[in-house]
Amino acid sequence: MAAAAxxxxxxxxxxxxxxxxxxxxxxxxxxxDGQHHPDASKWVRRVRRSGAAVLCxxxxxxxxxxxxxxxxxxxxxxxxKYGKLxxxxxxxERFLPFPGWTLPNVMGAGGLQAMVKCGLPxxxxxxxxxxxxxxxxxxxxxxxxxxxxxxxxxxxxxxxxLAKFGLALVRWPAKIVQGLRLKFDLAGVPLAxxxxxxxxxxxxxxxxVTVSRAGRVEDIPCDYLACGFHLVPNIELxxxxxxxxxxxxxxxxxxxxxxxxxxxxxxxPTSIGGVELALIEGQIAGLAAxxxxxxxxxxxxxxKKARGFAQLLDRTFRLRTELKSLSRSETVVCRCEDVSxxxxxxxxxxxxxxxxxxxxxxxxxxxxxxxxTQFLFKxxxxxxxxxxxxxRVESLAALARQLxxxxxxx
Amino acid sequence: MHSEVTVxxxxxxxxxxxxxxxxxxIVMAGQACRRSVSGEPRGxxxxxxxxxxxxxxxxxxxxxxxxxxxxxxxxxxxxxxxxDE
Numbered sequence: 001m002a003a004a005a006x007x008x009x010x011x012x013x014x015x016x017x018x019x020x021x022x023x024x025x026x027x028x029x030x031x032x033d034g035q036h037h038p039d040a041s042k043w044v045r046r047v048r049r050s051g052a053a054v055l056c057x058x059x060x061x062x063x064x065x066x067x068x069x070x071x072x073x074x075x076x077x078x079x080x081k082y083g084k085l086x087x088x089x090x091x092x093e094r095f096l097p098f099p100g101w102t103l104p105n106v107m108g109a110g111g112l113q114a115m116v117k118c119g120l121p122x123x124x125x126x127x128x129x130x131x132x133x134x135x136x137x138x139x140x141x142x143x144x145x146x147x148x149x150x151x152x153x154x155x156x157x158x159x160x161x162l163a164k165f166g167l168a169l170v171r172w173p174a175k176i177v178q179g180l181r182l183k184f185d186l187a188g189v190p191l192a193x194x195x196x197x198x199x200x201x202x203x204x205x206x207x208x209v210t211v212s213r214a215g216r217v218e219d220i221p222c223d224y225l226a227c228g229f230h231l232v233p234n235i236e237l238x239x240x241x242x243x244x245x246x247x248x249x250x251x252x253x254x255x256x257x258x259x260x261x262x263x264x265x266x267x268x269p270t271s272i273g274g275v276e277l278a279l280i281e282g283q284i285a286g287l288a289a290x291x292x293x294x295x296x297x298x299x300x301x302x303x304k305k306a307r308g309f310a311q312l313l314d315r316t317f318r319l320r321t322e323l324k325s326l327s328r329s330e331t332v333v334c335r336c337e338d339v340s341x342x343x344x345x346x347x348x349x350x351x352x353x354x355x356x357x358x359x360x361x362x363x364x365x366x367x368x369x370x371x372x373t374q375f376l377f378k379x380x381x382x383x384x385x386x387x388x389x390x391x392r393v394e395s396l397a398a399l400a401r402q403l404x405x406x407x408x409x410x
Numbered sequence: 411m412h413s414e415v416t417v418x419x420x421x422x423x424x425x426x427x428x429x430x431x432x433x434x435x436i437v438m439a440g441q442a443c444r445r446s447v448s449g450e451p452r453g454x455x456x457x458x459x460x461x462x463x464x465x466x467x468x469x470x471x472x473x474x475x476x477x478x479x480x481x482x483x484x485x486x487x488x489x490x491x492x493x494d495e
Contacts, residue, residue, distance in 0.1 A: 019459055019478065021431070030429070093456060104451055111456045111457035114477070115431070115437070118433070118457075118477070119426060338450070363473070364462045390462070
């Protein structure tokens with residue numbers, strides 16, 4: 001949104017394609033009225049005023065040739081031509097397998113929040129929030145404000161690194177204010193460090209969760225388990241477009257330009273740093289793509305400071321090794337293809353596991369189990385192949401026609 | 411715009427506030443979105459279009475991520491269980 005608005009305000013022709021049903025990405029999902037985030041409505045208004053054409057509910061599945069993207073929605077597909085491209089595909093949650101994690105109503109922490117933002121009634125429901133990262137507190141606070149009861153927040157990091165995190169926040173006073181407000185709003189909700197889920201139990205949906213709470217095992221009844229282990233950058237589309245990736249993040253120069261010419265990238269794919277960093281990077285990318293490098297430069301200092309916060313997040317919420325041993329032999333790791341932990345353990349790399357077990361070859365294309373196996377077995381993902389998301393046959397047929405040199409239908 | 415919309419989930423009507431996603435309507439109807447390859451019931455996991463656990467058929471279009479789609483009046487939603495039956 002920041003990139004689109006800034007570029008369009010420079011007078012260039014801008015089109016914005018968003019996989020989500022409305023503007024705002026994940027953090028600002030359903031927030032265009034600005035009820036909880038005044039910044040969200042400010043940016044939505046700015047995008048609308050800027051004259052950028054907005055396509056919501058469309059996902060990019062392929063780049064059939066340089067400068068052309070193929071996108072589709074429920075009713076069909078279209079080709080989008082570009083001179084400059086800014087990618088901002090955001091991040092997803094990292095999930096870790098433990099017995100029962102595939103039960104309905106065990107969701108990501110951000111996942112459950114997204115569902116509530118999309119209308120899921122949560123009033124009076126008991127939600128255990130578990131995993132790692134600052135998102136847990138934000139989610140717990142959001143759910144509680146919507147009437148949920150939070151019996152426990154389990155954070156896998158230890159008190160020592162959380163305390164260090166708190167002290168280091170001195171460099172970002174706004175974050176301290178945010179943090180204190182969260183702490184105040186969450187008064188009465190137990191937050192346990194050194195704690196993580198061991199198993200989720202239930203017949204058709206989750207009914208109770210066994211947790212390791214600072215070394216003690218406890219059984220807690222619940223209606224939902226919201227569980228996410230920090231975030232993983234969405235780098236599949238940048239990889240498809242040939243952008244270099246290092247350490248799991250898209251590599252960019254000072255103007256947010258990737259190694260792929262005319263392709264820029266902003267936000268979580270370059271490093272998990274939160275909404276402030278994403279907005280700064282988006283503005284730099286939008287201005288630079290529109291040729292306003294001098295104005296883009298004005299944001300460099302702010303970006304440097306915000307990037308420091310990204311590094312702090314990375315240090316604080318590193319996963320502890322105990323989390324590698326939560327799975328039992330029969331625990332499903334790849335949800336799309338129901339591949340168990342014991343079947344995966346027999347393999348030495350991602351490719352071998354894919355070829356022999358179909359792990360990572362289902363609908364999500366390894367987006368869920370890829371980061372897991374990276375943590376569990378230190379496997380490295382393979383290259384990305386088109387289409388980057390499962391695509392409609394109609395879209396693929398159009399591609400095939402194009403390869404044969406025939407005109408496409410649309 | 412209506413403040414409420416009615417969709418059907420496996421033939422049964424569900425009334426939801428407008429702006430509700432199809433995935434939420436399915437959870438409110440007490441249905442699992444799909445059966446895994448070994449037959450386990452599955453519901454939404456990521457809520458943001460990544461995991462494909464919420465895929466259902468919408469008005470006969472199969473394999474649609476229900477978390478990324480808002481309910482529209484008269485929409486017919488079929489979970490995988492019902493498609494196979």
